[in-house]
Amino acid sequence: MAATIKSEWVFEADCRAEAAVHGLSSADGRFVLQAKLGDGGHGRVYRALDTKYARQVALKFAPRGNGHGWRAVRREVDVRRKLHDRSCVVAALGLYEVAWAARQFVAVSLEFVPAGTLRDWLKRHEASHGYRLEKGLQLFAGLCDSVAVFHAQGFLHLDLKPANVLLTASSPVLCDLASSISLRHEKNVKESPSHRVYSTPAYTAPELWRGEDPQRVGARADCYALGCIGYEIFSRECRPPFSGGADRQRTGHLFETPARLGGVPEHIRRVIQRCLEK
Ligand SMILES: Nc1ncnc2c1ncn2[C@@H]1O[C@H](COP(=O)(O)OP(=O)(O)OP(=O)(O)O)[C@@H](O)[C@H]1O
Numbered sequence: 001m002a003a004t005i006k007s008e009w010v011f012e013a014d015c016r017a018e019a020a021v022h023g024l025s026s027a028d029g030r031f032v033l034q035a036k037l038g039d040g041g042h043g044r045v046y047r048a049l050d051t052k053y054a055r056q057v058a059l060k061f062a063p064r065g066n067g068h069g070w071r072a073v074r075r076e077v078d079v080r081r082k083l084h085d086r087s088c089v090v091a092a093l094g095l096y097e098v099a100w101a102a103r104q105f106v107a108v109s110l111e112f113v114p115a116g117t118l119r120d121w122l123k124r125h126e127a128s129h130g131y132r133l134e135k136g137l138q139l140f141a142g143l144c145d146s147v148a149v150f151h152a153q154g155f156l157h158l159d160l161k162p163a164n165v166l167l168t169a170s171s172p173v174l175c176d177l178a179s180s181i182s183l184r185h186e187k188n189v190k191e192s193p194s195h196r197v198y199s200t201p202a203y204t205a206p207e208l209w210r211g212e213d214p215q216r217v218g219a220r221a222d223c224y225a226l227g228c229i230g231y232e233i234f235s236r237e238c239r240p241p242f243s244g245g246a247d248r249q250r251t252g253h254l255f256e257t258p259a260r261l262g263g264v265p266e267h268i269r270r271v272i273q274r275c276l277e278k
């Protein structure tokens with residue numbers, strides 16, 4: 001397997017890898033990075049070839065050490081280990097320590113989902129409100145089912161947003177469990193002292209903006225995020241209820257009523273409105 005290093009792997013102060021590493025293979029040759037899929041707050045995600053099983057995977061990794069990226073990658077595995085029904089999350093295939101360009105990383109390999117995320121779907125259908133109304137309900141219902149299965153096992157996701165929902169052939173499933181907490185095993189939260197909520201402003205519940213303890217807020221925080229996602233799917237403008245800078249969004253989520261969803265069947269509008277109640 002070709003292992004051409006096309007560019008040097010440069011590290012920023014926060015130890016995030018630079019782009020343009022296609023064709024770079026792990027020191028043992030097992031993984032070959034093929035394309036960047038995501039560049040998040042916790043680590044980077046690449047489509048990679050797992051040469052041991054000749055299959056494509058999504059490889060989420062972070063530099064080894066004590067940074068939050070490293071803990072977030074470990075958490076992807078730890079949370080899944082505690083789930084007995086994993087149908088609600090994208091499958092994790094393994095956790096590895098790998099070396100690229102003489103640097104050590106921890107990486108979790110995930111089932112690669114070619115259809116991408118709900119964010120990609122929204123981008124494709126942004127201009128077609130009719131199509132989103134027609135197909136979006138099935139996606140939204142499937143997403144709510146996955147969240148319900150996750151919650152039923154005592155977990156909160158706490159960073160629900162379209163980019164963290166993968167559209168597998170059978171249903172929308174959750175990815176990015178870095179902010180997830182267990183409601184049942186309070187110990188889990190204490191096990192990772194640096195764990196804190198990294199939710200995204202456009203989908204963050206008023207309680208979390210107020211700084212309330214997510215464990216006390218419970219499922220409500222994820223339900224509010226679902227309301228924001230549903231609002232985005234079904235709104236003509238294809239936008240979540242509040243946008244703008246963090247201060248603007250904070251005010252919106254805490255004090256304002258979202259603009260009425262126009263051209264949306266009443267039963268859908270009511271569900272979204274209920275999720276978005278303050
Ligand atoms: N299994 C997968 N199959 C296909 N694409 C994936 C997969 N996992 C992740 N991605 C892509 O990579 C992106 C980032 O993944 P993820 O959310 O797990 O990383 P993150 O670093 O925590 O990101 P962020 O901080 O932006 O939420 C996703 O939004 C998606 O586009």
Ligand SMILES: [Mg+2]
Binds near residue numbers: 040163164175176
């Ligand atoms: Mg993410």
